[in-house]
Amino acid sequence: MIKSVFAGIAVLTAALFSCTQHESPGSTQFTNAKYISNMNTETITLGSGCFWCTEAIFQQMEGVVKVQSGYSGGHVANPTYEQVCEKNTGHVEVVQLTYDPSKVSIDEILEVFWQTHDPTTMDRQGNDVGPQYRSAIFYHNEDQHKKAVHYKEELDKSGAFGKPIVTVIEKFKNFYPAEDYHQNYYKNNPNQPYCYFVIRPKLEKFEKVFKAKAKQ
Secondary structure (H helix, E strand, O other): OHHHHHHHHHHHHHHHOOOOOOOOOOOOOOOOHHHHHOOOOEEEEEEOOOHHHHHHHHOOEOOEEEEEEEEEOOOOOOOOHHHHHOOOOOOEEEEEEEEOOOOOOHHHHHHHHHHOOOOOOOOEEOOEEOHHHOOEEEEOOHHHHHHHHHHHHHHHHHOOOOOOOOOEEEEOOOOEEOOHHHOOHHHHOOOOHHHHHHHHHHHHHHHHHOHHHEOO
């Protein structure tokens, strides 16, 4: 009996180590393309570890109208998840955000970005290890660039994280949407172990710390 209990714990622990489990979620859609096309929006692409986590957080942020998981910064066209996991395509797991600047500023988006992951760990977020998990900002315009650099410098000067920030800030050059089963992952798999034990606490923290910025 005791052995079976420990075996169960071992299986669960292994499931929590990374975001590499495969699920077959439904077709939940986060936004309406026609609705977005009629809006004045901006786009930024962010990497802060497993895109399941980053996607779930920004889907809850007021003013963000679309969140799509994918791969950026690499040198291989149309990479698969398996290729990216082999760690030789140069890509980062990212989310591409479409947001309404009349409702949420790039300053607020960057604030949430830096406070919902550890930007001081090179190629790692928790138990997710590899260059695809590096902290990255791919800016789409000069205003985003200037503010990303400014806040990174100010955070480093303040010693807010206790260690130097390793977030890379690069001009956006490509984005390849991830496979369908990665999209809306938390919404479609809330009881999956990684979602329940890793993503859910991050969402609860976001809703507590950024209550005023969360969708009601």
